Amino acid sequence: VWPDLGDPADIDYALVWMPEPGVLANLPALKAIFNLGAGVDHLLADPSLPKVPLARTVDPDMAMRMSEYVVFHVLLHHRQHLLYAAQQRRQQWQGHPQPAASEVRVGVMGLGSLGADAARKLSLLGFATAGWSRSEKSLAGIDCFHGTDGLKPFLNRTDILVVLLPATDRTKGIIDARLLSSLAQDGVLGGPVLINAGRGALQVEADIEAALDSGTLKAASLDVFEEEPLPPSSPLWHHPNVVVTPHNAADSGALPLCRGILEQIRTFESSGILRHLVDRQRGY
């Protein structure tokens, strides 16, 4: 375990999460790199990253955890939990009209292994679920949009937006005033909701705060931020309609992921095939 690596020439494979830039460049025998998480933006930002195959983690444990986070926060806003929690604090017993899940249009941005699993589970709970991805995808029971042309119609029909995109040059700052103002304003929840469990670099926090203040955005659950930890000065901490979590939506830890990675290495050694390869050009 780094920094206690022994002879660097003995290391064939590296399993990493946000390693210090330059560390991997000092491993002369390296055959492949396994990223212990879904996002590889930190790794690709290291100009000295060796040109060996780089695999991201696609693991059922991680997908299970991410879907838990997504389903929980969709239900939290759908079932008006922030309103009921405030009522409980003042001992107020009062019901409110509750839309059916089928009346609520959830949209998942990013249909990789995490987004596809979350969309499937939301659909099983009865939500009117759609997805958007850069390239065309097809998922049973999910209304799939794609590409630049598909983005506006996807946002226009979305009451609860779940963002599970990778951070790349093309997605940086994608959650901005323009995107937020494209979400459905006529939905049964009384305004759109944002859930970002992807990457902080995707969002423009000043735009999210302005949209919350103007009512363009009704509420948000945010697990990731432009700067982490979220600075004490951020108004997001105290906004009554914002749920802040400390980047822990799908925190598998390294150990549960190792079994899958060992299998990957076995297959790679015997057949030369490495799955879940990162396309460095594309950025994910």
Next chain:
Amino acid sequence: VWPDLGDPADIDYALVWMPEPGVLANLPALKAIFNLGAGVDHLLADPSLPKVPLARTVDPDMAMRMSEYVVFHVLLHHRQHLLYAAQQRRQQWQGHPQPAASEVRVGVMGLGSLGADAARKLSLLGFATAGWSRSEKSLAGIDCFHGTDGLKPFLNRTDILVVLLPATDRTKGIIDARLLSSLAQDGVLGGPVLINAGRGALQVEADIEAALDSGTLKAASLDVFEEEPLPPSSPLWHHPNVVVTPHNAADSGALPLCRGILEQIRTFESSGILRHLVDRQRGY
């Protein structure tokens, strides 16, 4: 719509939710009663209830809503939301170890149409799910316990107890000190959790409060209470580990249920068959 009934002799079928005792006895042509909810305890408490067939509501809309409530509150406790919400209030950025769903043993008491749907959805989310019912049941993927003999082993393996039982003479006060102390004390959540979305008459609130204070019970989500609305004097309003909701777990309203009831009436008129009949002896 009551009280504007026109000629009582014109009324063949009554759709009711907690009608005033005696009202139904004044309908001489009544052929059947449809209860606009799952629980019939209020109806059966009326000694003047006509001896016509009585059907409870078994409706996909109601099951969908109840499962939402159950899944939401199981995830709320599983994902340590009360802890993270408290941290957010003090601007504290700190993660905590998060068990996998497969390490958390959820137990659903009551495997009628609502309990079975909730158990199935919890199982899809990866929870180690078991169920208990008075008579023997079998559900795919769910570890089924039954009867008096099955209760203790069921409780002993349960970290999160979900109660969806009907209120009958046999279930009144079933959630008491003895039941709570039988729940698993060795689970990964650091203590058992109670979710009651059944009936207030099932629970002994003094015992729940004592168990929360002693640590026998870690947390609770309660939608129903011995007295509703929950009196302002109840300590449950302010307990830091208790979520109170105003008996709205599965509030379908009458209109979404009418389509199914009209179909029931059509079948009854043509074939004499009425489904979802209440067994008055059994009490549900």
